[in-house]
Amino acid sequence: MAKGWKKLMKSQLVIPLFALCLVIVFNLIRDLSFFTITVTINNLGNTVLKGNIISILNGASAVAILAIGMTLVTSATGGQDISVGATAAIAGSVFVSVLRANEITMLTIFTAFLASCLVAILCGIFNGTLVAVFKIQPMIATLILFSAGRSIAYWINGGATPTVSSPLLDSIGGFIPGIPIPTPIIIMVAFLVLISLVLRFTNLGLYTQVVGINERPAHLNGINAAWIKLLSFMVLGVCVAIAGCITVARIGLINHETILLDVEMDVILAVAIGGTALSGGKFSLFGSVIGAYIIQALTVTLYAMKVPSSAVKAYKALVIIAIVVVSSPVVQKYTTNLRNKLFKKREEISDSPVEAS
């Protein structure tokens, strides 16, 4: 039991989990009814779950999906892709323009998704080539699409904000009839499981971390570092397409200026809170997803406290600073030293043989 506890304390997940607990406990003290979930019937006649928890899980799904891809990119390249919002605008525009050209059926939605996926992966390959082949810092390389991406989306849309509406799209962005859980949550969980299984049963996860920790030994061991980096950007492309399509399906229109605006900042934050070092190396997918939920929970809490939406950022910044200060290596070392001083050395002695074995 003690060993398991110690293992948990050392894992990357301890800080994000602690932060999430803190937000939850804060809400419990503030207002007990914050977590009540009610079953209601929405205007389409479906029985659905409603409540703050559902809206947190639902609202964070786009950020969480993007955070999964961003974690891989961060781990492999030691940098971040700041063009995800702009690329999502492009992918969403392609999705909408394909849907508007055809009658909306299950098949056309699937085709439109594949088309937007293809475009997003191409954007990923563009970024990935700059990073992997030309050895450009990821943030700089993605700055190109960051500044041009929304304009390309404008060009695809012809300057308008086209709308699409169909019961099928509502079931993707909202609820599938008969299932009370919002579909984005289901998509997010399915995607997380899929990526985790891929990383679990292939060497991809290991290779990504090796490339991120030190590229040269990875190369000497026969890992094609450039390919791994490119692949991580392509996976992020898929994530961007999914997030873009979900958002379009949810609001029923594409506005290239505002769709997923500033989402890259939230995503990078989610990755950082989740315990993945932004300089690359070891990563934790679940941490990043929890990070995304922390950010959304914080936002919903602040809204519930009647904080105006434009001022939410300031409070968010304070919480972020608190989290990163607590998880910074200097502060952790200091607290560890303090703990060792306060408690007897006996604990350390009894622990050392365990460490050695």
Added chain:
Amino acid sequence: MKNDRSSLIETPGKKLKEPISNTNLLLTITICTFFAMYLLAILIWGGGFKNPQQFLDLFNNNAFLLVLACGLNIVMITGGIDISGGGITALVTMTCVVYLSDRGGTVLGSLFLALGIGIAFGLVHGILIAYLEIQPFIVTLAGMFFAKGMVTIVSIAPRTADHQAFLALKQLRVTIPGIGYYGKTGNFIPAQIEPGAIVAIVIVIAVAVMMRWTRFGRNLYAIGGNKDSALMLGINVKRTKFYSYLLAGLLSGVAGYVYLLHTGAGDAANATGAEMQAIASNIIGGTLLTGGVGNVVGTLFGMLSLKTITNIVIASGLSKPYWQSITTGLMLCFFILLQSVILALREKDGFKLRLPEWLGLKGKNKKDSD
């Protein structure tokens, strides 16, 4: 290696020529590109580009961006990043306008307020990044969030300054004798420059002098080049980093005041995306995000190139708004690729693997492992 040595021995009479450094090479390319671009614009589109006022307007309209980019340059040379500049600029404009209009403040007081806000942000960033070793991207991202949120807490509605003394300062123009253009009626209109632009140019010169000739400036390059070697040379890495963020914060405050002098309005949407434009200016100017390479003069020309290309796009009749950002993106792409290729060619004999093997450069890469 052999060739280098023999060429050095061959010319004993002449002064040994040092190979040009990466910083100077990238700087030369940027300056040459800017002048080539501007000359081409004058030859093809003529008109507005011949007008000296339009050239000076590049400074007048973008003085705040230049100041921001200078602060960012200092941080980028140490290998860090500061993306809070745009947010701090917006916060400074709003706070100063509210202070001047509602609290009956003085112009000097508002200036100190602007500098104070900048220093406060720089102080917190510096402590968190240098002494607590938190990633600069996250800290300054939080700084940006905080600044942007604070703007709306100070005042949600956009405000315009109506303070008399401040408006007088805002209207102030410096006329440059001898340079000007002829208006439609044939009268001579002398070219004007705003005080904000002069402040920006003075800051560029000051930062350039500091980086080139002071111990602090050289220390910044040393830290950016290699932190561990810098530490072994006896440089106080943490304190130098702290000062670099403090300076960047201070310059963000100055940038906010310069912005206010130009527009005279406080708005939460002020300077949106300015941090990314400042980063782009630095990249075009040859500053590498990895640190240790860069020059603030390059940043100046990077900013000018970035804005000249926008003018060219407008002059060439591509009036759709998306062309400006697409050309900006293309230009960034061009410079980034150019720098990457040039640095790769220069370091061909180094140990770094610049290109993967499937590009057919196996023979060259094999040298590395020898």
